[in-house]
Amino acid sequence: MQAVVLAAGEGTRMRPLTANTPKPMLPVADRPLVAHTADMAIEAGADELIFVVGYEADAVRSYFGETYRGAPVSFAVQEEQQGTADAVSAAYEYLDGPFAVLNGDNLYDEESISTLFDAAPSIAAFRVGDPSNYGVLSTDGDSVTDIVEKPEDPPTELANAGAYVFPAEAREWLDVPLSDRGEREITDVVARVIEERSVTAVEVDRWLDVGRPWELLEANEWKLDEQTRRVDGDVRGDAELRGNVVVEEGAVIEPGVTIEGPALVRSGAHLGPNAYVRGATMLGENAHIGHGVEIKNTVVMADSNVPHVSYVGDSVLGHDVNFGAGTQVANLRHDGTEVKLTVKGDRVSTGRRKFGVVAGDGARTAINTSLNPGVVLSPGATTTPGESVTRDR
Numbered sequence: 001m002q003a004v005v006l007a008a009g010e011g012t013r014m015r016p017l018t019a020n021t022p023k024p025m026l027p028v029a030d031r032p033l034v035a036h037t038a039d040m041a042i043e044a045g046a047d048e049l050i051f052v053v054g055y056e057a058d059a060v061r062s063y064f065g066e067t068y069r070g071a072p073v074s075f076a077v078q079e080e081q082q083g084t085a086d087a088v089s090a091a092y093e094y095l096d097g098p099f100a101v102l103n104g105d106n107l108y109d110e111e112s113i114s115t116l117f118d119a120a121p122s123i124a125a126f127r128v129g130d131p132s133n134y135g136v137l138s139t140d141g142d143s144v145t146d147i148v149e150k151p152e153d154p155p156t157e158l159a160n161a162g163a164y165v166f167p168a169e170a171r172e173w174l175d176v177p178l179s180d181r182g183e184r185e186i187t188d189v190v191a192r193v194i195e196e197r198s199v200t201a202v203e204v205d206r207w208l209d210v211g212r213p214w215e216l217l218e219a220n221e222w223k224l225d226e227q228t229r230r231v232d233g234d235v236r237g238d239a240e241l242r243g244n245v246v247v248e249e250g251a252v253i254e255p256g257v258t259i260e261g262p263a264l265v266r267s268g269a270h271l272g273p274n275a276y277v278r279g280a281t282m283l284g285e286n287a288h289i290g291h292g293v294e295i296k297n298t299v300v301m302a303d304s305n306v307p308h309v310s311y312v313g314d315s316v317l318g319h320d321v322n323f324g325a326g327t328q329v330a331n332l333r334h335d336g337t338e339v340k341l342t343v344k345g346d347r348v349s350t351g352r353r354k355f356g357v358v359a360g361d362g363a364r365t366a367i368n369t370s371l372n373p374g375v376v377l378s379p380g381a382t383t384t385p386g387e388s389v390t391r392d393r
């Protein structure tokens, strides 16, 4: 079966992390987010991958190349982001049979996607207490009878989880009218498929739609937890690696370092001496974490540095970030309420009592900077020595 993977979006809610990297290419454990989607599709039986690309398309192209895990790969370009049905239309000329459509920024448990492929035509559903913010499925047994966007009075608890297998004819049903928000929506294609065919709802056990920075952290927590302990790098002296820790070949762990898994140290990363890494932390390629630094539950992307006596917790650092000596990240509010972040101009709760900061590519803090919970640093932002940063910059 062919699998169409939607990866044309910029990920505006993920800014500033998407300033130079499209959201599907942001790191989740040892590979880009969209590679997890591609892997699931292959495991479920896809024998051809068609990526719909747009924003920063070259990053997706160069990662996947012409074949991926033995499956031929094509790239369809969506010039303007005019909605998910429009994105699938971009792949029209490549389609020649039943096809799956998967969002390039969603994670599922692998088994459910295999069941989805086997049950074609089919749609993935996720059971949520209040599905009124989703597309909601009506069902008769396993069969889907209707789909309604954001209903006030949801007919079931089954939310549309954004993964589908369509019959070959659906290729001709993609040209749906613009919705009220001015996009061509895949929900309208799904509605047509339900009208024309018997469609099975496949309940997925686990689903994460990765849209905002703390969801990227959550995605890493999920995938780091699934990795298998492996130490291929250079671990020196009395460094101690506890639990589910992966150290890739080419990484160096100096004496005095303690790492508590799950944690991943990627190739070229340099850690210590005397650093403490714990709880679902991913240190990207060539990252440098120096003496006296504690890093907890954090994503540090490639080429970033936290070289001297700092604490960084529950945070996401983009590429080529540098935290000056003594930089401290606060990740818990005194009032214990959930940390909020500004997403596209609105204050939004992360749903987490503990969340630190988001640093865009190339952000640099000066010595002894303290950063408040929920602060977002733009790409290239700087601070002054001893500064206490309480607002985004």
Ligand code: TTP
Residues within 6 Å of the ligand: 006, 007, 008, 009, 010, 011, 012, 013, 014, 023, 052, 078, 080, 081, 082, 083, 084, 086, 087, 103, 104, 105, 211
């Ligand atoms: P969204 O998460 O709705 O869009 P986005 O990724 O651009 O993020 P944001 O809303 O923060 O700007 O899209 C869901 C999936 O569909 C995602 O994998 C991107 C993809 N997509 C396209 O490929 N083309 C499109 O026109 C749209 C709207 C989405």
